[in-house]
Amino acid sequence: LPFAVVGTLNGVHLFSRLRGATLHSTVTRGAKVVWRTYHDSVVLLVVTCDDGASDDHLGFLLDNVFGAMVMSVGLDAVQAIRNVDRLKRDLRGCYPLVDHLLSQLDQDSCTLGDLTGVADFLLCPESQALQPYLESFVEEVDSLYGCLLVRGKVAVATKHWLRLSPQETVLLAMAAHAGTKCISRDLPVYLPNSCPTVCNRLVTLQLTQGVELCLLCGPAPSLAVLEEEVCRFWNDAFDLLKSASSLHPRNFPLSSSSDKKVVAFPPLDKNILGFLLINTKRHKSLTSVHPLEDEIARTKEGKCISLRRRQEMLRVLYKSVVGRHFPASPHQEQPAVSGGADHSATEVYTCAETHKSYAIRTADHQLYLLFSPSIPTFAMRSVSHKTLKVLTTNKMCVL
Known part of the structure; x- marks a missing residue:
């Protein structure tokens, strides 16, 4: 958008706030604009085609964008802005995640967590066998938070990872999958809801094609040490990982009538x-x-x-x-209903x-x-x- 248009949209929102009103959204010919204010310091607005859907979806998108900002620089940096130019530079680290959120479509992994607000899972019979591997490795590296991602979807996770807020589990999985593809990465992250002021490390390690190990840990151990340990721990689980990866893009197991021992779902309707x-x-x-x-x-x-x-x-x-x-x-519990309907x-x-x-x-x-x-x-x-x-x-x- 031209700078003048952005300035006008921001000015309209500011004018409303100074008059004691809150401007949430507006609709023009074929377009919709939604504003959100966070901690009286950051105003985010999104402009998109008007698809007739509820404003809640665009509001949720902005919540995730702000969550990505907090994940990158911490809540203190965006709540008490001292130097705008420095904040802009520091926020460059969240650009891949924000781009991933704005793309609204991930053809490779087929995930919808950015829209639904809950983590995408993959159901695999191997999860029970893989759980001890994950628990042992997480304990070895002195952490409580770990999960296995199969093309962006959670296959196995520790109980502490599952206790993170829904937004955090979604954003962490997306952060591990967004940006340039690589075998391993070590990212500083703040947890937007659980720990927004203390920096942690998000470490991702590729175990096999399409399968990544994600860890939340402190300053130690180093990425080099983790890369050495991961081979020793996960070598015996290669066949299990390969079998779990093969479920993509169906994301759940189907059984055949000839193999009654397979733990899976019966075939679904062909329509x-x-x-x-x-x-x-x-x-x-x-x-x-x-x-x-x-x-x-x-x-x-x-x-x-x-x-x-x-x-x-x-x-x-x-x-x-x-x-x-x-x-x-x-x-x-219940949706907001209009017209006085009681159901x-x-x-x-x-x-x-x-x-x-x-x-x-x-x-x-x-x-x-x-x-x-x-x-x-x-x-x-x-x-x-x-x-x-x-x-x-x-x-x-x-x-």
Whole structure:
């Protein structure tokens, strides 16, 4: 945007504040502007095309951008700004993460945590076998926080990592995956909610193709020492790591009728193009745009929709439902309803030329499903409920 436009938008917000009003958002012809103020020191604004979705999604995006700023320089630096030019230089470290947030689409990892506010998980039967490896290594390097990421999705994590706030787990996973690809990295980070004033280290170590080990630790041990130790600890787990990595992009195991011993889910309905499952109690999510084991069995209409397009459609579905029919945040009890209605929707469906969709909200879960247009509309509800039951009742692979 031209500097004059940015100045005008900031001036309008400042004028409102000086008059005792709070300007949250405005809509122009084909565009929307949302403002947020943090600690009376930083004002963030976002300008985007007006997609008709709730302002909560753009507000949440700005919350994540501010969280990325705090993660990079600490809360004190942005709360009490002494030198603006120095702060701008220091904030360059968060640019890759902010760019990742603004891109709104990660085709490689297919994660939606930046939109949902909960961490993306990968369900793998190997998690129980990998957990002791992770616990032993984290203890060896004198830390409590560690997780294994498979293309940006959490496969295994320590209990202390899972106790971090949902925003922190999302931003840490994105920080480990954003920017230039490398075998290892050592980043200074502040935890926006848990520890915003004390600097920690986020260390990532690539174990195999697509699998990274993430650690939160203090000044010691050094990255060189960690690189030496990681080979000794994880060499025996190579086959387990490779097997877990093979689940991408489906992100959950499917069993075949010939192998009854495999801990996995039964095949899903062939009309399902993709889904997003959120556990609102445990702050976890599972996304898949490749839910079938064999795409050849899919209908002709479904084959024409690329994996990237399915990911875009899932985002559109989530933004069109959440904030209008479902709670604006998975952590809310009830959505804000207008018009004096005393009830809220628990199921929503839409029909378009290219696809159909269905969304379900229960006490513990939210499920968003994409279907090929060939599925009968009346059948979507029963298929959706059956899919929700399949994905949430497996005792070995539980979200």
